[in-house]
Amino acid sequence: MAMLNGQRKSMTSQKSQALDNIRICDFTGQLAGAGATKILAAFGAEVIRIEDPIQQGKWDILRGVPPWIGNARGLEAGGAFNNHNAGKLGITLNLRDSRAKELLRELVRVSDAVTENFASGVMERLGFGYEDLRSIREDIVYVSNNGFGATGPYAAFKSWGPIAQAVSGLTYTSGLPDLPPAGWGYSFMDHTGGYYMATAVLMALIHRQRTGQGQWVDLACIEAAGTLNGVATLDATVNQRPMRREGMPNSNRSQSPKMSPHGIWPTKGHDNWIAIAVRDDREWQILSQIIGETWSSEDRWTRIENRVQDEDELEELLTTWTLNHDRQELAQELINAGVPSAPVLKPQERIEYDQRTAELWVTVEHTEVGQCKVEGLPVRMSETPWSIARGAACLGEHNQYVFGELLGLSDEEIETLAAESVI
Amino acid sequence: MTDVTSNSALFGYRVIEVASERCALAGKMLADMGAEVIVVEPPEGCETRLWEPFAGDVADRENSLHWWHYNTSKKSVALDLESELDAQRFAALVKTADVVIEAEPLGRLDALGLDWEQFHLTNQELIWTSITHHGRDGTDPPATDLTLLAEGGPVWSCGYDDHAIPPVRGGGNQAFHTACHYAVPSILAALMWRENSGKGQLIDVSLLNSSNATTEFATLWWLNGEQQVERQTGRHALPTMTEWTQIQCADGRWFNTGVPPRNKQEFRALRSWIEELELVDQCSPYEILKLGDQFERIGLLELDEDPLAGEVFQAGREAIEFLGQHLNAYDLFVGLQERGMACGIVYSPEEMIGDPHFVGRGFPEQIFYENRNTTHTHPGAPYRFSATPWSATRAPWLGEHQDLLNDLD
Numbered sequence: 102m103a104m105l106n107g108q109r110k111s112m113t114s115q116k117s118q119a120l121d122n123i124r125i126c127d128f129t130g131q132l133a134g135a136g137a138t139k140i141l142a143a144f145g146a147e148v149i150r151i152e153d154p155i156q157q158g159k160w161d162i163l164r165g166v167p168p169w170i171g172n173a174r175g176l177e178a179g180g181a182f183n184n185h186n187a188g189k190l191g192i193t194l195n196l197r198d199s200r201a202k203e204l205l206r207e208l209v210r211v212s213d214a215v216t217e218n219f220a221s222g223v224m225e226r227l228g229f230g231y232e233d234l235r236s237i238r239e240d241i242v243y244v245s246n247n248g249f250g251a252t253g254p255y256a257a258f259k260s261w262g263p264i265a266q267a268v269s270g271l272t273y274t275s276g277l278p279d280l281p282p283a284g285w286g287y288s289f290m291d292h293t294g295g296y297y298m299a300t301a302v303l304m305a306l307i308h309r310q311r312t313g314q315g316q317w318v319d320l321a322c323i324e325a326a327g328t329l330n331g332v333a334t335l336d337a338t339v340n341q342r343p344m345r346r347e348g349m350p351n352s353n354r355s356q357s358p359k360m361s362p363h364g365i366w367p368t369k370g371h372d373n374w375i376a377i378a379v380r381d382d383r384e385w386q387i388l389s390q391i392i393g394e395t396w397s398s399e400d401r402w403t404r405i406e407n408r409v410q411d412e413d414e415l416e417e418l419l420t421t422w423t424l425n426h427d428r429q430e431l432a433q434e435l436i437n438a439g440v441p442s443a444p445v446l447k448p449q450e451r452i453e454y455d456q457r458t459a460e461l462w463v464t465v466e467h468t469e470v471g472q473c474k475v476e477g478l479p480v481r482m483s484e485t486p487w488s489i490a491r492g493a494a495c496l497g498e499h500n501q502y503v504f505g506e507l508l509g510l511s512d513e514e515i516e517t518l519a520a521e522s523v524i
Numbered sequence: 525m526t527d528v529t530s531n532s533a534l535f536g537y538r539v540i541e542v543a544s545e546r547c548a549l550a551g552k553m554l555a556d557m558g559a560e561v562i563v564v565e566p567p568e569g570c571e572t573r574l575w576e577p578f579a580g581d582v583a584d585r586e587n588s589l590h591w592w593h594y595n596t597s598k599k600s601v602a603l604d605l606e607s608e609l610d611a612q613r614f615a616a617l618v619k620t621a622d623v624v625i626e627a628e629p630l631g632r633l634d635a636l637g638l639d640w641e642q643f644h645l646t647n648q649e650l651i652w653t654s655i656t657h658h659g660r661d662g663t664d665p666p667a668t669d670l671t672l673l674a675e676g677g678p679v680w681s682c683g684y685d686d687h688a689i690p691p692v693r694g695g696g697n698q699a700f701h702t703a704c705h706y707a708v709p710s711i712l713a714a715l716m717w718r719e720n721s722g723k724g725q726l727i728d729v730s731l732l733n734s735s736n737a738t739t740e741f742a743t744l745w746w747l748n749g750e751q752q753v754e755r756q757t758g759r760h761a762l763p764t765m766t767e768w769t770q771i772q773c774a775d776g777r778w779f780n781t782g783v784p785p786r787n788k789q790e791f792r793a794l795r796s797w798i799e800e801l802e803l804v805d806q807c808s809p810y811e812i813l814k815l816g817d818q819f820e821r822i823g824l825l826e827l828d829e830d831p832l833a834g835e836v837f838q839a840g841r842e843a844i845e846f847l848g849q850h851l852n853a854y855d856l857f858v859g860l861q862e863r864g865m866a867c868g869i870v871y872s873p874e875e876m877i878g879d880p881h882f883v884g885r886g887f888p889e890q891i892f893y894e895n896r897n898t899t900h901t902h903p904g905a906p907y908r909f910s911a912t913p914w915s916a917t918r919a920p921w922l923g924e925h926q927d928l929l930n931d932l933d
Binding site: 297356 | 884
């Protein structure tokens with residue numbers, strides 16, 4: 102129980118100690134980049150996010166756009182931006198100006214890692230590619246994250262989450278036969294690219310902690326995504342069995358391991374669905390008894406080979422049964438009997454009513470907007486619980502701290518730089 | 525500083541993984557970056573060794589492609605944790621470990637006297653990672669990747685415009701992946717903290733909450749305005765239905781248009797390409813594209829407010845759809861990207877790994893299988909480290925590294 106109490110403390114403002122000796126000089130934005138440094142900030146790193154004062158930080162397309170936080174509107178009221186940048190500090194630097202570049206050099210000198218998810222080549226053009234960064238601080242860790250990576254024939258190509266998903270195979274493998282790809286109905290690879298980016302930063306920092314050696318990690322979202330359909334890819338390379346074949350993909354079914362029935366069926370009410378996964382013949386026997394209809398007790402369904410062979414028919418029969426049931430009650434009945442099942446939960450249901458998720462939704466204090474909710478981390482750590490106490494920083498909110506306390510500029514110098522649009 | 529002579533980021537760390545579908549990716553991610561990951565299997569082998577597809581379609585516990593993929597770079601020992609002798613061996617093995625990763629049914633290891641509580645008092649540096657349904661203090665309902673993605677949120681957002689068609693589970697066992705994607709950085713942060721504090725800790729990753737934390741706008745629209753997103757074919761689920769972003773090209777392949785052209789450079793590039801292809805006469809939106817010269821940038825929020833902007837934006841979409849009717853998906857993809865427009869071809873996994881860019885970056889990884897005297901192509905590095913490169917060797921045979929047990933007290 103000590104562990105639980107420990108993690109629950111994190112819901113207050115106590116900062117995590119795990120990375121409290123780490124400072125990140127952070128150029129990331131959107132979700133694929135900002136999602137990564139949000140995790141590092143939750144683990145206690147001091148993440149200093151840099152934005153362009155001239156563009157008002159709008160390189161990040163999520164800044165100042167819906168969904169709005171409550172009734173607030175404007176540059177600081179974007180709910181997605183707030184979610185992905187919670188817990189970080191925010192400063193402004195106009196890198197068109199040589200004085201801003203000098204300030205950035207000073208910041209890099211006192212940082213452990215530099216992170217960015219610009220298009221490939223942007224940092225070099227700004228004069229802050231890896232070799233430049235290394236000349237400022239020899240042991241710097243630099244992690245770049247863009248759709249197609251820094252090298253290769255498509256290095257100049259642009260990407261968003263759905264594009265990385267399309268090119269890597271994730272879109273194709275999500276859908277039903279004889280229909281267009283359903284794909285992922287959101288930027289799954291922006292989330293997941295962020296997870297790989299956070300992982301890359303930490304692996305490189307561990308190596309530096311043990312050896313003193315920094316390095317550059319070139320993360321391409323399409324490659325991170327390309328590792329996520331490993332079994333299907335191997336089936337093609339080893340067995341020459343392509344995924345592009347008749348009847349495929351059917352991602353509501355299960356090919357590895359083979360399970361049947363395995364899918365999503367309609368239940369009572371509007372757009373209500375239940376997922377059921379029968380892992381073996383024993384579980385089918387349980388399900389067939391619960392169904393209790395003539396067809397379900399037929400011998401022809403007792404063996405998985407037969408269920409797979411006539412799966413279309415079996416799925417149709419199941420539909421006639423599930424349609425008359427409440428999805429929540431039916432799922433609970435199946436779970437109680439030992440058969441994996443779950444209602445397809447709608448956002449309100451999983452966020453407001455599913456008590457098992459309660460610790461994930463964190464109330465933070467946003468300087469301009471006030472209290473609001475963001476996603477936390479689905480992890481408990483007994484000694485160094487994560488913590489997210491603050492919403493996203495307002496544009497330039499921490500200029501005074503970073504340029505003053507950290508880099509030693511006087512109030513007067515900071516005022517001048519602000520007046521001359523350097524910061 | 526540790527004298528690390530290897531060029532692996534995680535060289536010298538020992539990780540014990542209790543074999544399971546649910547945590548295999550976490551072990552693989554650490555092993556491919558140089559940690560010594562010892563996967564502990566039951567004497568008959570991990571159940572995933574029995575899963576199709578098999579190499580050459582020959583069912584054998586050393587042939588499962590599932591096993592091959594998720595267990596690269598690991599070592600295998602076989603132990604019957606239910607037997608006293610093997611339980612002692614497991615305990616001795618854990619004493620040598622920096623990290624344990626397990627996703628066993630709740631209570632199983634505790635009942636065997638082999639859980640965190642039994643180890644951490646004698647090994648205070650141990651980092652123990654449990655991947656559970658929704659916490660070590662929660663319940664443990666029967667669950668699969670499908671049911672987790674259904675109750676965890678992703679399924680609600682995936683599917684088709686026609687809501688009579690069931691919502692869709694995204695392929696590839698991503699519920700387990702996502703929990704592992706949270707487990708690994710948590711373990712790494714714990715290792716970093718241990719370097720200074722000398723203390724290990726318990727990490728408890730929730731499968732259910734991992735999916736809940738990975739739904740993008742479904743959660744964000746609810747947390748910030750209590751609006752429910754609706755699933756849409758091949759594009760973002762949003763509170764309102766939006767226009768298509770997926771088209772079928774001349775060769776039958778699907779294509780993601782991304783965000784259509786929004787500034788004058790993009791409109792010009794699109795127009796000049798249509799001219800180069802000598803398709804102007806057949807392209808009905810061509811004339812309207814010329815009006816794109818008036819726009820430095822069309823904001824997506826302005827489309828309803830400025831009728832001309834909306835019309836030009838729509839012409840850009842239609843022009844791309846028109847090009848798709850005349851070009852193969854690959855040519856449309858490369859052609860638009862080379863002209864500065866973000867878009868993507870919808871590849872199947874086998875097409876992805878054969879694409880010139882993936883090949884050019886060295887993504888396909890050749891792994892040698894000495895028992896088959898051949899190499900097979902695996903998906904390769906998810907990231908490229910300049911000093912400590914990712915690398916992978918074949919998954920271990922059952923009990924291949926049993927000798928490791930001889931070195932234990």
